[in-house]
Amino acid sequence: MLEYKTFELGNLTLQHGATLRGARLAYQTYGELAPDRGNAILYPTWYSGRHWDNEWLIGPGMTLDPGRYFIIVPNMLGNGLSSSPSNTPPPYDRARFPRVTVYDNVAAQHRLVTEKFGIERLALVTGWSMGAGQTYQWAVSHPEMVPRIAPFCGSSRTSTHNRVFLEGVKAALTADATFAGGWYAHPPVTGLRAAARVYAGWGFSQAFYWRHLYEELGYSSLEDFLVGFWEGFFLDDRDANNLLTMLWTWQNADVGQTPGFGGDTVAALGSIKARALVMPAEKDLYFPPEDEEWAVRHIPDAELRVIPGVWGHFAGHGSNPEDTRFIDAALRELMSL
Incomplete structure (x- = not known):
């Protein structure tokens, strides 16, 4: 609902x-x-x-x-x-x-x-x-x-290891010049896509990728999965400042x-x-x-x-x-x- x-x-x-x-x-x-x-x-x-x-x-x-x-x-x-x-x-x-x-x-x-x-x-x-x-x-x-x-x-x-991973997500989001210190006029799409790629290597295991199990989710190739699933996930009405707020909650x-x-x-x-x-x-x-x-x-x-x-x-x-x-x-x- x-x-x-x-x-x-x-x-x-x-x-x-x-x-x-x-x-x-x-x-x-x-x-x-x-x-x-x-x-x-x-x-x-x-x-x-x-x-x-x-x-x-x-x-x-x-x-x-x-x-x-x-x-x-x-x-x-x-x-x-x-x-x-x-x-x-x-x-x-x-x-x-x-x-x-x-x-x-x-x-x-x-x-x-x-x-x-x-x-x-x-x-x-x-x-x-x-x-x-x-x-x-x-x-x-x-x-x-x-x-x-x-x-x-x-x-x-x-x-500590988890916090380090989240530093990568944070860096990807904030490195986009459009982010403008959080005062962006338009979504920092490049940063959101980069954060998605950082996440992609962590959300599923090495064995998941080794077995190409993303095909079971309907994706035709690795790149299709990275764009269709992961970039799509981060671009699905997710605001960069919102993500950073929850990221701080998670890290701490x-x-x-x-x-x-x-x-x-x-x-x-x-x-x-x-x-x-x-x-x-x-x-x-x-x-x-x-x-x-x-x-x-x-x-x-x-x-x-x-x-x-x-x-x-x-x-x-x-x-x-x-x-x-x-x-x-x-x-x-x-x-x-």
Whole structure:
């Protein structure tokens, strides 16, 4: 559904001190909230994703079945639907949009869940990539509300290697002269296309390219895939300042920065009360399984379950039916506990 609803946040003071006036959180819901409000699932979006990009995991007969659950998909701050550089009036518009943390996103979502819907406890929080980061943050920020989490292809703390990758994306976007320090009059298309090519070497694994699996997605050659999929992905109504805002959120993600933990990620993970099913992808170049194995060791009730195969990070994107079945089956098992 391209349509969405908007929750007015008013003056939203962010973790780093700036206040977004007239802030808003865009969201969509699937299914009906039960009278006891006990069937709600939160499923946040990911880097540049919008709520409709999450719909591959929602549907009749799936674990996230709207006939059984009330599924809330909040759009990240900065994604172009919620408050973002592209839709915020001066003085915090465009290049002046403030730094937003994962903690800020979850704080806004908590207000939506509690103030709009009166929900005191969520049945599940789950998400892919940056959505997984928000899932971890929910379990740290509001442990009493979250009995189950299922982060997949994401992390509780962005690794140094991951931050380096994102520096490449940032450099590609900002090197375009049209970018003009973020005050561009027209989209920096050259920078967006360059960022897409940087991303292309990371989103899927080496084995994916070795086997030419992009042909299974309908692309006739490598160049067709780079242009048709990757450049098309970045040119699909994605604003450069929005991408840079979410990139900063990603680079600086760390549940240890939650107030009260003083930067201690291990202590933050140790505070999680939820039953956690953590699903990294076998060949994810952003969030490799060994990183999440480290996180699982510090969560009191957690299991690591690796998504097998060669689709890398995009195992969690809905691109490969086999990976979708694996994730859906794992969620079904978790919801039965």
